[in-house]
Amino acid sequence: MDPEVVLAIINIVLAGMFGAVIGSFTNVCIYRIPEHRTVVKGHSMCMTCGHELGALDLVPIFSWLFLGGKCRYCKTPISSRYIKIESLTALMYMVMAATHLSMFLDPTVEDPMTNIFPFIELCALFIMINVVIVEMMIQHDTGSSMYRMSVALGIDFVIQLAARILAVATDDSISGELCDKLAGWGIEILVGAAIGFVAVVLAVLFANRPKELSKYFHDAKYRGVRTSDVFAIVLCACIGIIPAAVASAVYLIGRIVIGNGKNVKYLGIILAAGAAVGYFANCAIQVI
Ligand SMILES: [Zn+2]
Incomplete structure (x- = not known):
């Protein structure tokens, strides 16, 4: 494959991952701001059983998919809102990268x-x-x-x-x-x-x-x-x-x-x- 194409794909994928993380933070804001809690500190936990969530539960998009939209500990269904917002944000950042590829591909551009x-x-x-x-x-x-x-x-x-x-x-x-x-x-x-x-x-x-x-x-x-x-x-x-x-x-x-x-x-x-x-x-x- 053309190395430029590979580089383009890598950039778009990275932008998507970054977007998913931003989407995940968006979800934290939606959940915590109404409760007047800080969005920068503290662990996330299951809203039903209160179990603290580990790193594997917090991977944007993928955790929701692999756990089948359920809490790992109490099996309560988790709102699909999380994956919707994460994937939408990921999509937006991928569009952003795709529309600005020349900047990533050729830093010496005139x-x-x-x-x-x-x-x-x-x-x-x-x-x-x-x-x-x-x-x-x-x-x-x-x-x-x-x-x-x-x-x-x-x-x-x-x-x-x-x-x-x-x-x-x-x-x-x-x-x-x-x-x-x-x-x-x-x-x-x-x-x-x-x-x-x-x-x-x-x-x-x-x-x-x-x-x-x-x-x-x-x-x-x-x-x-x-x-x-x-x-x-x-x-x-x-x-x-x-x-x-x-x-x-x-x-x-x-x-x-x-x-x-x-x-x-x-x-x-x-x-x-x-x-x-x-x-x-x-x-x-x-x-x-
Ligand atoms: Zn739970």
Whole structure:
């Protein structure tokens, strides 16, 4: 096999393993933050029998598979949420590596900046997406969730802006006009937001009966759905046009299927999955 292909596969696999570990940490956050426990210290234990978990029980994705989704000690079924979040995060990091292979493969590439800044942007985006997952899973129906997710998005926008300014500042060629680049980014944000907005309007119309429509805007019961709808629009604004189109389509379908029921907390994961698939689609189009 071509050594470049081998190296590419190794990089994608490593990124996937790293993503699975981040996903595992995401699960710890979802479980411990509502109990006001620290997420950096302390052993994990079975929620049913309280048995402390060993290293073999804590391998992301694989432990769940090999134990058949049950606790090794008391055989109580473990929620599939763990493996879902771990594998989703692993997938997202693999996409990130696959879209930035030239950076890993050839460090002497003529202009490393062309790869580094998009890479920083993607890292920021995926950290933000993990924040979405955590927030939606544990606090989907509270105002503080909206606040924290907005802060995460704000940080993401600032990093994107800084990456663009730095990319232009380190670019010697005349083509890198700051105004042009920022204007292009502005248009991308507006179009992405518009795509997300259309998806949310359709979702609200399809998921609510006409006479329930006013409830959507006023009833406290709908707060979780409203939070995720607003978040879907902002997410679409910051991921680029093609990923936004795919993510909003995935969100629209998930939103109509879930409706306004108790599974609203999974909308964050649906959004994140949509964004990951959108990046796949974007790469595929660029390769063609
Ligand atoms: Zn147990």
